[in-house]
Amino acid sequence: MKRWGLVMSLAIISGLVLSACGQSKEVASLGAASITVKIGILKNVTHAPGFIALQNNYFQQAFGANAKIEVTSFDNGADFATAMATDQLDLGYVGPGPVINQYLKSKNIRVISGVNNGGAVLVARKDAGIRTVKDLVGKTVAVAAKGGTPDLSLRSLLQQEGLKVSTDASGVQIVTRAPADTLVAIRQKEVDATLIAEPWGTQIIQEGTGTILVDWNKIPPKNGNYPLTILVANDKFLKDHRDLAKKAVKANKQGIDFIQQNPDKSYELISSELKVLTGKGMEPALIKAAIDHLKLTQDITLADINEQAKISFDAGYLKVKAEELDFSKFLDTSLLDEVKKEK
Structure with a gap:
């Protein structure tokens, strides 16, 4: 009887140890995977x-x-x-x-x-009198953010055309507008043009408020391959x-x-x-x-x-x-x- 009791005790202890080990492994596994x-x-x-x-x-x-x-x-x-x-x-x-x-x-x-x-295009407002990039002098051009990639492309394009960025009519004025706000600004004639990532440029064209001045595959650097x-x-x-x-x-x-x-x-x-x-x-x-x-x-x-x-x-x-x-x-x-x- 004593021997049988000892065997039962060992079995119970072993079961508890194995159960505890299994639970600890499961908890560790869940923590490591998260x-x-x-x-x-x-x-x-x-x-x-x-x-x-x-x-x-x-x-x-x-x-x-x-x-x-x-x-x-x-x-x-x-x-x-x-x-x-x-x-x-x-x-x-x-x-x-x-x-x-x-x-x-x-x-x-x-x-x-x-x-x-x-994936960005230069769009001019239809009634802004802009036919070429050089016509941007004295005009206001919107970009999503100063220092953003479209802004850098615009500056490079203006430099190629011999135009300067300014805060008055002697050059091209660059302002910032969120893309959705730019659509509204074009409609309300608050800006004259925008160098903007797609699909916003295409949307301006399709709603009839603007025309493409420089298509995506002519935008610098490397004619759109940037x-x-x-x-x-x-x-x-x-x-x-x-x-x-x-x-x-x-x-x-x-x-x-x-x-x-x-x-x-x-x-x-x-x-x-x-x-x-x-x-x-x-x-x-x-x-x-x-x-x-x-x-x-x-x-x-x-x-x-x-x-x-x-x-x-x-x-x-x-x-x-x-x-x-x-x-x-x-x-x-x-x-x-x-x-x-x-x-």
Whole structure:
């Protein structure tokens, strides 16, 4: 009897130990698998690969079922860049101009992939008497934000034409308006022209209030073949979750591929994501016109970054010495190179 009691006691103790071990492993497993990834994106169709990656759950599938994805949308790249630098975002889609400026201040943002080149047009108000770029002298031209990529393109275009930026009628006056506000400003004759990312330019044309002065494939630099949207990540996320950053590069590529292979299906998905971000979708025909005005590509070079940085520096946006314009560490294509090798 004593022996039987001893056996029963040992069995009970063993069961309790195994149960405790199992529970501790389960708790540890749940804790280790949980992560929140904060993604930022602008409300422009030029960010379409990101819209598709979100709508088709490419990010979710890549990061895993236990990852929580938080998406924050922005009206301009300056606010995005600030959020990225202050760890409010882990990664996301933005134009090069604002993050070039922010990088020189904080040094904690990296470009990890291209997204699309081109996609902005210069539109003149129909009754503003503007027939050529030189007619912009004494006129007011709107851009989404000072230092943004369209602003830099506009300044480069004016320089090519021998025109100066000024605050009076002796040159071209540049003002800032959010894209949606620019449409209203054109209608109400508050501005004379705008260099604006799609689909806003096409929308102005279709509603009959403006005409294209310079089409997307003639916008400098490189006649529209310049980065308008890029994928970036902050240093902390790259250090702590390099594997997830690599998966984000893959998800971006999936978004690009889907648009190229399934254009008609893409328009509806892009409209759906716009509705999520802004509360309002967009006509597929308008989205198609916008997509036709850009070149989807993951490729991006240091020369592309340097070119835009020089324009920004010449405009006085970059408050550094010329010799401090070093972006060799700002562009990190190591993850992109790995993804390409795995094809």
